[in-house]
Amino acid sequence: MHPVQVFELIFTMLLAILALHWVALRLKLPPAVALLIGGGAMAFIPGLPVFELDPELVLVLFLPPLLMDGAFFTAHAEFRRHIAGVLSLAIGAVIFTTLIVGVVTHWLMPNLPWAACFALGAIVSPPDAVSARAVLQTVKLPRRLSTLLEGESLLNDATGLVLFRFAVAAVLTGTFSAGAAAGQFFVLALGGVAVGAVMGGLWMFLLRRLGHDYLTIAASILLCWAAYISAEAVHVSGVIATVTAGLLFGWFQHTVFSASIRMRAGAFWQVMVFIFEAFIFILIGLSLRGVLDRVGGIDVVLAQMAVPVLIIVLAMTVARFVWIFGSDAVLSLLRSLGGKRAQPLGAPAATVLGWAGMRGVVTLAVALTLPDAVPGRDFMLVTAFAVILVTVLLQGTTLGALIRMLGLKEDEVPHARLSASQAEEAMIVAQKNVVEKLAYDGDGNLVHPQLLERYTRRAAVAAIYTGNESAHTDRINAHFDVILAAVAAGRRELMRLHRAGDIDDEALHALERDLDIQEIGALENRV
Known part of the structure; x- marks a missing residue:
């Protein structure tokens, strides 16, 4: 494809993102659902070339900034308070799901080697950070539940990737050592933490000394890729390195950034993350045609693969519920035995946690990295795509209704010692x-x-x-409504002066910025 055509395709995708996101808002759907369906439809437009994702490029381009965004805005106190639950999901649930999917796959396809079955389990086991973010932004959850889901999505990719690498190595070499795998996992994890801490510290040192707003913003954007690429270069976890750097950056940005940098960087970063997230779901949809062509078309999928794929999707979903409800039962038992720190979620919260297991781009990208020599590669690729479709389209669209049906709400009383x-x-x-x-x-x-x-x-x-607070809500809102009315009047007068030629553009922009700050402050302070 000619470079100009590549640019035109990217431009068309951006227009599609805007249109599909608008449609999703109108239909009150998670945007990820509309983007995934729209991308799948675009894949079959006549004249459009078959689109194939480069898995290595997808991981290094999209994953670091989205992981960094999640880590940067992580509530550190909540994350530390629920770290045991986060690790249970990010490590325990991923390993358990991998085992269950591997056993079910081997039961369905006895000729497939055990290692290949567990490779498929590792591909589909970790819920995706991007998919989780895309859906969680549209729902309101208790703080503990949000922390568990967001923390899990930050760390579980590392577990899944390590399991996948060992399973593929076992397929190709015929040997596997559980002890060596466990030791290697801890080396990769601790190495990722070390690299992320070093890169985060170096970046904080650098940002304090740049002395220029735009240089500081540009350098802060590059931290995610610096941490990820550096970690992968020394063969440790790039995922954990990026998350560690993001946690450090989020903790120290309050003292590193000036007010102007924080406002400008925040706006730029949010738009960039919005585009990256949207591109991921469009790209997943666009890759549908290539996946189908590779395995012989939709007829082959429906005739030969549909039933085992659906059984595997069901096994994956059930495995997550079993792990979560089993863990909650253990917490209930410890609580009944006098363990004051054991706080079970309860059936409603555990149900939502079990249903919020959307898969995404990491699942597909990892499946695409399977060597051609791995038995059952095409089946694994179709299964990975089916898992993404089912979890995003089914779980993503029904999660909000499930939360409302179970009566889960945001915490009314915060865990912090002081209220806002x-x-x-x-x-x-x-x-x-x-x-x-x-x-x-x-x-x-x-x-x-x-x-x-x-x-x-x-x-x-x-x-x-x-x-x-509640006794003064009406008075406070009325106060800020007056401010908003005054801002609107000031804005009209400012535009009249500019259109009449009484002030130049420099004065317009300076005074308009002051009005913008007043308006933002009033809107955010309304109760």
């Missing part, structure tokens, strides 16, 4: 104390009376509001 309003009061008091000191000159004369009055007033209002 209490923290805001403490922040305002600290600001008032500084203003009180700086409002007077060296001779004790008051030189900033208006500032002192403003911050004293803010502290008094915060003291009244804190602890009585």
Whole structure:
């Protein structure tokens, strides 16, 4: 394909992303569902070439920034509090699902070597970070459940990739050592943590010294690839390295970034992640035609593979439920024996956790890396694609309804010692104390009376509001509605002055930025 045609195809895909995302919003569907269906439909447009994903390129291009985004915004306190549950899902559930899928596959296809069966289990076992993010953004969950799902999606790819590598090696060499595999897993994991910590530390050192907003933003974007590529270069887990670097970056960005950098970088990063996520589901859909062509068409799939594939999908789904409900039963038992730290989820939350196992691009990319010499490669590729379709289209579209049916809601009482309003009061008091000191000159004369009055007033209002939020909701909203009306009036006058030629573009942009900040603040502070 000519380079110009490649660009035109990418441009068409971007237009399709915008249209499909808009349709998903209108139909109240997870955007991932619309993008996956739309990509699959585009794959069969006459004249469009057969699209084949390069699995190595997909992993190194898309996975690092999306893992970094998840790690960057991880709530560290919640993550540490539920680390045991996260590891149970990211390691225990992945290994258990791999074993169950391997056993069921060998039962269905006795001629397929055990190692190949477990390779398929490793391919389909880890839920995907991108798919989880895409669906979780559309639903509201209790904080513990969100933490478990987000933490699992950050780490489970590493487990699945390691299991896959050992299973493929066993297929090709005919040998396997469980002890060696376990030892290698810990080496890869600890090595990934070490590389991620080193790269994160180096990047923090670099960002503090660049001294330029755009350079800092550009360098911060590159951290995810730097951590991933560096880790893979020394043969440790790039996934864990990226997550570690992202956790460090998210923890220290509050002191590394200035206010202007944080606002600009946040906007740029969110748009980039939006495009990357959307591209992944479009690309998965586009690859459907190539998968079908490889195995002989849809007729071959339906006639020879449909039943065993559906059984494997069912086994994979059931295995996740068995692990989650079994783990919850153990927690209930420990609780009944006096273990105060054991906090079972309960049946409703465990049901949602079991159903939220969407697979995505990692499953397909890993399947595409299977060597041609692996027995059953085409069947594994079809199964991987079917797993993605079923989990995203079925689980993704019904997860919200399941949450509503089971009555799960966001936590009303946060686990933090202070509420947001209490923290805001403490922040305002600290600001008032500084203003009180700086409002007077060296001779004790008051030189900033208006500032002192403003911050004293803010502290008094915060003291009244804190602890009585619900009683003041209507008054607060009315207050910010007035501010929004004033901003709108100011914006109209500013545009009138500019259109009349009374002010130049430089003044327009400067004053418009001030109005934008006022409007954003008012919108975000409405209850």
